Amino acid sequence: MAALAEHMAGAGARGLTVLGVFGEAARLSWDDRRLVLHTVLDATELPLVVGCTSLGTAPVIDEARMATELAGDRLAGVMVQANSPDRATLQAHLSTVHEATGAPVVVQDYPVASGVSVPTAVLGEVATLPFIAAVKAESPPTPVAVAEVTSRCDAPVFGGLGGLNLLDELACGAAGAMTGFSYPEALVACVEAWSPSDPSKSRAALLDYLPLITFEQQAGIALAIRKECLRRRGLISESAVRPPARTLPESLMPLLARHLDAIK
Template sequence: MVDNLSSGVWGVVATPFLGPSLEVDGTSLSRLVKHYEGIGVTGLTVLGVFGEAARLSGEERRTVLEVVAASVELPLVVGVTGLATAPVIEEARQAREVVGDRLAGLMVQVNSPDPRVVAAHLNAVHDTTGAGIVVQDYPEASKVAIRTADLVRAVQAVPSTVGVKAEAPPTPAAVAVLTTQLDVPVFGGLGGLGLLDELAAGAAGAMTGFSCPEGLVACVDAWRSGGYDAAREAYLPYLPLVNFEAQAGIGLAVRKEAIRRRGAGHGVRGEAAGRCHAGVARPATGAAPGARPGRSAEGGAVMDLGIRGRIAVVAASTGGLGRAVAEALAAEGAAVVVAGRRGDLAVEIAAGLPEAVGVQADLTAPDGPRDLIEAARAAYGDPDILVLNGPGPKPGRAVDLDGAGTDLGSAVDSLLLAQQRLVAQVLPGMRERGWGRILAVGSSGVAEPLAGLVLSNAGRAALAAYLKTLAAEVARDGVTVNLLLPGRIATDRVAQLDAARAEREQRPVADVTADSRAAIPAGRYGTPEEFAAAAAFLCSAPASYVTGTALRCDGGLVRSL
């Protein structure tokens, strides 16, 4: 049995950092939460978006929980990051272990537009931990949009729900629906921007970060005693700051700097390595919630690809370009299924990634595609991202093909039919959820057939035609379908092709390689990491308007437009 959250203000706690080491500043954190307790908040929400939980290591998360639990006696809601069930459960277990009976609820983000998927996810978290669930609908951070009616259905299917945090604008309209159809308290967020109208719509209070949380408490207390007019009068002095902190991109940084200047934070002012010192947001650029910490080599902000917690299946990812793509997606926070014919190698590679499993898969076997996706679902749930990939067929000339078409048939089977069967396993779920990314690792031979590679040219061109047709058919469902065409990338496959050409031409491999590099305007072979960076973007949330495209990653090798 779990109890609903009490009404009032649940302050969302910032995470301060200190000094050149950029460690969690426990002293400032303790001072901050004691201030919350002193002004009369109902409870605290720790490790939320304002707490930058997605940018903390597991040990740092534990440190934050330990400091807060030791500093105040307030009930605590603890946020968990990500959208995949398995990693969320691990974070939830840590929260239960550290906080114990003080845990008033686990704040879990909506992970799908499908209420059935959301309910299964939330029930799994509760069943594992026994904790009450606070359902957070915050599409700005999660990149998942769910209709309010579907959110109602999801919450009704989760008996352990103890509260809902409504942060999908316009929040007053959502609060009005949720409060009339649910028997759990609904709280507003978004820095208190819509608090007055949310209270008028039936909200139980506020669960948000604000540099002057006294204003939130004053507003809610005045609402209880005097209604809308009294609440407006109490909140009016704080509204300019509420609006100032609501600025896109820099609001988080502004809020933490205001807290620091008030004296709740402690430490040296300034920025370093993407983490700011106590009271200043991480990353230093003041990027929007969800952005990865850090800067690019040129000094610009790192783009948020919006796939943290997404589930990605990468075929043939135990080596070469497939492995590089799997590593890039994992680095962006996706839960990755590493697949290959050598199951032991897939497991070994997955063990080195932040959140991944390794699966043995032979996609040319009749049941290979189905078995792979079933393994992915067992580990994490329905895939959101599918990367099609496979070993290239042997070199050969068109004039040397036999009349039976045996080799050509094998190439089409591995490069087209096996990939289509894999797509068929994931496409219905992607369309139903309204979000999906399908990306095929192709070849520059799709744009300009390569001499001596007739099997690859024919098979990959057939796949390109299929995917181009598919892209137009599913674009309105929120599913993008693209190809990424590598030129000469420094992989074992390219080394084998260079060696084969050297043998045919009776020349040293080094000379063949030098000639190949000279033909590339960039003057070099690409790296797997460069290719994988392009792949990660095409799988990302910002690439939602890119579909039906064959993007070349070839250093300018193909000269056609």
């Protein structure tokens, strides 16, 4: 974990998300979560967004309090799942978390993980709350979501999904990328090169990596693929996934090797 955080800092990341969905946070014990957060805090000076995995307000407050306690001034925000399509319910949830902890909130709309689909109009409305630090829009089609939410609020809006639609998200007003990919330096280069008047440089920075991004984002096994990519890069020592996540099928190993060889 320390090596991975150090690599991302060296790659030019402006901040890190810790205990997110792909960090398997929902499958970690409370002590393990604390250990992960301590490890990342010791490994890098970057600001952190710390994920909260629960949908209920009370357990999210517990998670957010741990983040504020450990991260202190390094905390850029706690990432809270949008837990209701109803504006009043969602607003009350986010407001209560903030009032109980004082933490800025990053709203994450990721129905694959939460099981909740939130209209972009509702997401844009709650994003106008003064304590909202950012919005992470991961409900496909993400470029449409980014465009609609940015038109309704001033908070920065980020895409996700491994960078699969990053170029189009940037064109629709995204502030950058807040997502995992086994080559984070490619995401950094793409975002730093972005210019609405000349998107060709940003496209060129990402183009060679797009086949691997697509390969990594296969439904059901994306986590297993990414962890194996990171292991082969020497950034983590083990690529096992925690149950009930699916393991990487042996039949895909040769394809994975080809994708990685193409980048080297």
